[in-house]
Amino acid sequence: MPLFIILGVLLVLFLGHLFLLTTRRRRKETEPFMKTPYAHRGLHGKEIPENSLAAFSSALQMGYGIELDVQLSSDGEVMVFHDESLLRMTGCDGSLYSKTKEELSMLRLGASEEKIPTLAEVLALVDGRVPLLVEIKSDHAVMEVCRKTAELLDGYHGAYMVESFHPLAVNWFRKNRPHVVRGQLSARLFEKGKRTPSMFLVQNLLLNFLARPDFIAFDYKHKNRYSFALCRFFHRPYTVAWTVKDKAGLAASHRFDGVIFEFLTHEELRAQGRLQYEEKEERT
Numbered sequence: 026m027p028l029f030i031i032l033g034v035l036l037v038l039f040l041g042h043l044f045l046l047t048t049r050r051r052r053k054e055t056e057p058f059m060k061t062p063y064a065h066r067g068l069h070g071k072e073i074p075e076n077s078l079a080a081f082s083s084a085l086q087m088g089y090g091i092e093l094d095v096q097l098s099s100d101g102e103v104m105v106f107h108d109e110s111l112l113r114m115t116g117c118d119g120s121l122y123s124k125t126k127e128e129l130s131m132l133r134l135g136a137s138e139e140k141i142p143t144l145a146e147v148l149a150l151v152d153g154r155v156p157l158l159v160e161i162k163s164d165h166a167v168m169e170v171c172r173k174t175a176e177l178l179d180g181y182h183g184a185y186m187v188e189s190f191h192p193l194a195v196n197w198f199r200k201n202r203p204h205v206v207r208g209q210l211s212a213r214l215f216e217k218g219k220r221t222p223s224m225f226l227v228q229n230l231l232l233n234f235l236a237r238p239d240f241i242a243f244d245y246k247h248k249n250r251y252s253f254a255l256c257r258f259f260h261r262p263y264t265v266a267w268t269v270k271d272k273a274g275l276a277a278s279h280r281f282d283g284v285i286f287e288f289l290t291h292e293e294l295r296a297q298g299r300l301q302y303e304e305k306e307e308r309t
Contacts, residue, residue, distance in 0.1 A: 046230050046255060048262035049237040055206050055263050058186050058240075059283040060301035062294050063090040063158050065268045066107060070288070074114065074134035076105050078142050081150055088302065090155050092285050095144055095174050096162040102126040103144040103173050109164040115141070122165040144177050153183025158285070160210065163191035171197040178205075188242050190227055195236035208265065209236055211253070212244035230256050242267050242285070245278040275299070 067073075067080025068087060074080065076093055084091045094107040099122055111117040111124070115132040121141075129141050144159075151157060159178070161170050171194050178185060188208035189195050198207045214224040226232050229252040230241065243253050245266035257264060266278035267285040275297045278284055284299055294300055 042252075043255065043259055045232070045234050046252060046260060047234045047237065048241070048256065048260045049239050050261070051206070051239050052263070055186075055239045058090075058156055058158075058184070058206060059263055059265075061088070061090040061156060062289075062299045063092040063156075063265075063283070063285045065092050065285045065287045067091055067093065072137065074137050074139050076107055076114075076142070077134050077137070077139035078146065078150055079137070079139050081142075081147055085151065085154055087291060088155060090158060091147075091151065092158040092160065093147060094160045094162050095170060096164065097122055097166055097170050097173065098126045098129055099123055100125045101169070101173065103170070103177055104129060105142045105144055105147055107162070109162075120165070144174065148177065148181050148183075151183060153181075155183075157183065157185040158208075159185055159187045161187060161189035161191065161194040163189060163194060167191050167194050168197060170194070171201075175202050175205075186240075188240075192227065192232035192236045195238055196232075199235075199237050206239045207236070208240040208242050209233060209238040210242045210267075213247040213250065228252075238262065240265055240283070243281075245269060245274065245281060248278075248280070 064084040066075035067077060068083035068089060069075040069080040073083060081091055093105050095103050095105055098104050104121060106121050108114060109120050111119055111121055114134050117132055132141060159174065161167065161174060186206040186208060187198055188210050190210040192209065195207050195209050198205050209230065211227055211230055214228045240263040241256065242265040263282045265283035265285060266281035269275050269278050269284050269286045270288050272293055275289060275293060279297065
């Protein structure tokens with residue numbers, strides 16, 4: 026009898042775990058986004074800084090999708106920038122959300138003359154020519170970032186998806202823009218640095234039942250994590266590998282549906298079948 030009780034409890038726990046990992050099966054809407062590789066923060070390099078209009082222009086020239094990051098300035102402008110701190114990219118010791126749009130416009134990215142762009146500027150530049158993958162940063166006022174980003178995207182006529190490490194940001198789009206393809210970002214977070222309950226939940230995709238993502242963007246180096254493997258096997262969401270930076274990583278990420286990359290050549294992407302949009306053009 027005790028054995029049956031133990032097995033029953035284990036079964037309940039397993040089924041409960043599966044429920045928490047629930048995703049949304051909108052394969053028809055999500056599939057087209059998997060046909061192009063996404064240049065991580067644009068197609069940047071030594072002379073072209075990340076998340077700059079120059080990096081996005083380079084990605085446009087190659088026909089790549091563009092992954093970018095958004096957060097708010099102190100006066101509520103949606104800016105395209107990755108770090109919470111401005112130091113690494115601009116030399117300014119302060120957070121992006123402590124500066125106004127005008128103050129940020131005075132800074133330069135790296136050693137270039139490139140400025141920190143607004144999302145509105147990026148949308149005007151891309152103008153629907155390639156799909157966008159917009160990451161909602163979760164360092165500050167995340168719900169406000171969601172709202173203002175969505176308002177800008179409402180008037181954009183190109184294809185785009187949104188993603189975030191913050192499950193409540195993904196859930197915001199579930200509630201307020203249910204038609205938008207949305208993704209949950211995750212990786213092995215709990216073992217690194219400060220351990221918090223939120224890191225444990227995000228790492229193990231345990232708030233999927235709230236966010237109901239259409240795809241999971243996961244650090245491909247940790248693709249065998251139990252919760253991710255379980256989610257993939259039972260719920261079958263689309264998966265996106267990040268961030269692939271070399272041929273070995275590209276080969277290791279072959280089971281992912283989509284890919285976010287840096288520093289890979291067009292030939293390397295083609296050799297691994299990551300340029301499906303080119304194949305479609307050739308057939309037509």
